[in-house]
Amino acid sequence: MGAHHAATGAAAWVAVAGTVPFTLGWYPVSSSGLLVGSIVCAGAALLPDADHHAGTISRSLPPLSKVVTRGIAAVSGGHRHGTHSLLAIPLATALAFAIGLVGLESETFGRIAIGAGLVSVLLVAYALKGFHLTREGSWRLAWFLAVTISVAVTLFSSSRWDWLPVCVGLGVAVHIVGDMLTKGGVPLLWPWEPRPPAWWNEIPVLNDIWQRGGxxxxxxxxxxxxxxxxxxxxxxxxxxxxxxxxAVMGMLGR
Incomplete structure (x- = not known):
């Protein structure tokens, strides 16, 4: 379910990037980075489902989201194929890294991370849709919120943009793990989808781990x-x- 994927993405970023109690602090960021990153990671955790041109997030930010989902579906082979494989994690991370390099220098704000901001417009819209904060027909609100929050992302990225690929890769990874824990499974080794031998399909439990279709x-x-x-x-x-x-308490406590 979309809201659960989004919540898992946000929670994963809190765990990895947080420096407050009950977090791991493997990739520590500021309080503003923790808040903004959790929103972006929530959207990234919905990114694998952008392979479905008729899915919910395809209508999250019209007409841009529809164009993106059609393109991803064509490249990945359709729903629950390429975007739900191990290959998707490094590819999404590398793409976010490359886009994050796009920026410009400003005397007033320093480096402005244009690429991170543009990507975040889409990911924030995914997160808002996943959390049911926007709905069908509210495209003006979706665009307003996505652009406004993405401006904050851009400003946060002015001195440090390398968080973006970490955030995107983490979100995609937790989505794949989440789908693995439910019926249907995922094509982890896509485009190679090896099928189990006939005798394997007759063994309970094992045939749920390595399924008939690969x-x-x-x-x-x-x-x-x-x-x-x-x-x-x-x-x-x-x-x-x-x-x-x-994160909010940390920002107010400055």
Whole structure:
């Protein structure tokens, strides 16, 4: 479910980039970076589902989101193919790195990370849609919020833009892991999708890990939207909210 993917992305950024209690601090950023990054990472955690031209996020920022999803679907082979593979993680990270290099120098603001800001417009729109903060027909609000928040992203990136590929790669990775934990699995080794031998398909549990069509998973959460998925989503969402509150408190405490 979109909201759960978005919450997981935000929580992952809080865990990795936070320096407050109950965070790992592997990639420490400022309080503003923690807040802005969690929003962008929430959007990046929905990015793999941009392979579906008729999906919810394809309507998150019309007409741009529709164009992007059609392009991604054509390149990746359709829904739950290339964008849900291990290959998607380094490719998305490398693309974000390259786009993050785009910027210009300003006497007033220093380096302005134009590339990071432009990418964030789309990712922020994905996050807003995932959290149901925008809806069908509210395209003006979606554009206003996405651009406004992305301006903050651009200003945060003025002195440091290298957070963007980390944020995008992390979001894509947690999405893939999340889909692996539900029924259906993912084509981890795409474009190679090796199929198990016939005898493997007859063994319970194992045939859920390496599935008949070549996909792989560990469906401990059952089907999408199951009670087990909700049971995991609630503490994850609370943790992401904790990170947001800690970031705001850190900004106010300056």
């Amino acid at each position: 996909r792989m998973g560990l469906p401990i959460l059952g089907r999408t939207g199951s009670i087990r998925e909700w049971a995991l989503a609630i503490p994850v969402s609370l943790y992401a909210s904790y990170g947001a509150v800690a």
